[in-house]
Amino acid sequence: MTTTANLEEIALNLKGRDFLGLVDYTPEEIRYLLDLAIELKRKQKAGEIYHPLKGKSLGMIFEKSSTRTRISFEVGMYQLGGQALFLSKNDIQMGRGETIRDTAQVMSRYLDGMILRTFGHRNVVELARGATIPVINALSDQSHPCQALADYQTALEHKGKLAGLKVAYIGDGNNVLHSLMMGAAKLGMHFASASPEGYDPAESSVKSSREAAQETGSRIDIVRDPREAIEGADIVYTDVWASMGFEEEQKDREKAFKNYQVNEELTKYAKNDYLFMHCLPAHRGEEVSEGVIDGKHSVIFDEAENRLHAQKAVMAAIM
Numbered sequence: 001m002t003t004t005a006n007l008e009e010i011a012l013n014l015k016g017r018d019f020l021g022l023v024d025y026t027p028e029e030i031r032y033l034l035d036l037a038i039e040l041k042r043k044q045k046a047g048e049i050y051h052p053l054k055g056k057s058l059g060m061i062f063e064k065s066s067t068r069t070r071i072s073f074e075v076g077m078y079q080l081g082g083q084a085l086f087l088s089k090n091d092i093q094m095g096r097g098e099t100i101r102d103t104a105q106v107m108s109r110y111l112d113g114m115i116l117r118t119f120g121h122r123n124v125v126e127l128a129r130g131a132t133i134p135v136i137n138a139l140s141d142q143s144h145p146c147q148a149l150a151d152y153q154t155a156l157e158h159k160g161k162l163a164g165l166k167v168a169y170i171g172d173g174n175n176v177l178h179s180l181m182m183g184a185a186k187l188g189m190h191f192a193s194a195s196p197e198g199y200d201p202a203e204s205s206v207k208s209s210r211e212a213a214q215e216t217g218s219r220i221d222i223v224r225d226p227r228e229a230i231e232g233a234d235i236v237y238t239d240v241w242a243s244m245g246f247e248e249e250q251k252d253r254e255k256a257f258k259n260y261q262v263n264e265e266l267t268k269y270a271k272n273d274y275l276f277m278h279c280l281p282a283h284r285g286e287e288v289s290e291g292v293i294d295g296k297h298s299v300i301f302d303e304a305e306n307r308l309h310a311q312k313a314v315m316a317a318i319m
């Protein structure tokens with residue numbers, strides 16, 4: 001049972017931390033962030049002003065496009081009483097070769113927190129190493145922890161619990177899968193994914209998720225057959241076949257993934273009350289049929305909204 005004293009200890013432990021991946025957070029800390037996200041959502045809907053980050057500034061460096069992440073961080077920071085600065089990589093000196101180390105040091109002198117969306121995960125690790133302020137991973141080639149946090153907030157709101165549920169991911173073994181898998185392991189959920197050969201999740205990610213799963217008693221199954229993965233699932237998840245940076249592989253991937261579409265035929269094998277999830281942006285008719293993504297099981301816009309609340313929880317906790 002989590003007591004008030006425990007909660008205070010968790011809150012204290014979170015201050016000043018980076019948020020690079022769920023792997024660095026304990027199950028209790030993740031639960032704390034989910035509960036805080038739900039509370040901040042309640043406050044916002046009730047019109048309560050809550051400004052714990054008054055006078056603070058967040059720098060947001062983007063190497064890749066974004067709709068949800070950019071808007072939700074910017075609005076989230078404003079709602080918490082602070083301000084956010086959008087810094088396209090091409091517009092700052094980092095785009096002309098200033099080192100990540102120097103950028104980290106300089107930005108630490110002005111700001112109270114930073115987010116980075118990057119092609120190489122090592123960049124966000126290096127930024128965090130060089131910075132004296134908290135750094136948040138706003139998507140890398142390896143992981144997308146803000147997305148997974150918002151997704152599990154959404155699942156918790158719809159299902160009333162997380163532990164014991166089964167999450168099925170069908171499609172590309174990418175950044176979104178990795179964070180979803182780690183989150184499931186930490187939260188005691190059973191996770192099964194099916195990807196075509198050559199597109200499996202990274203072995204290192206599967207290994208670390210399985211280690212986390214051992215502690216919570218959950219299971220991670222990586223299979224080839226989408227039917228096997230989706231069988232009895234409470235949550236059915238998919239993402240684009242070609243992530244940012246892989247656009248030139250689109251045609252090859254369409255061939256490789258043709259039997260991996262989440263559609264009315266495949267979802268028959270999930271539980272009757274399954275939730276359909278997608279991080280968005282989506283390609284209807286590719287990874288998911290229109291009937292499924294726009295159907296009654298879909299909670300895609302709740303996930304998108306919860307990016308705001310979940311990231312506010314992260315920023316309020318660590319900044």
Ligand code: CP
Pocket residue numbers: 065066067068069070139147279280281
């Ligand atoms: N899901 C997500 O991160 O969306 P954006 O790329 O629009 O930020």
Ligand code: NVA
Pocket residue numbers: 139174175176239240242243244279280281
């Ligand atoms: N896997 C996708 C997620 C986008 C939010 C990508 O990296 O492009």
